[in-house]
Amino acid sequence: MYAWIWRHLPGPLVVRILTAVVLVAGVVALLMFVVFPWVEPKLPFNQVTTE
Incomplete structure (x- = not known):
């Protein structure tokens, strides 16, 4: 799932990280x-409850 999200983020590496x-x-x-x-x-x- 994380790889799918990472692949769909736009832009170069710095923009993806941000x-x-x-x-x-x-x-x-x-x-x-x-x-x-x-x-x-x-x-x-x-x-x-404590007694």
Whole structure:
């Protein structure tokens, strides 16, 4: 899959590297600000009780 993405990025090597970095940063930001906060209340790890 990564090779497919790499082949479809436009431009020379430097532009491909910068585009790949921007794509990775976008995916990380999407996960951190949208997906993880949405999933976090649904996980059972929050209901921990100690006595």
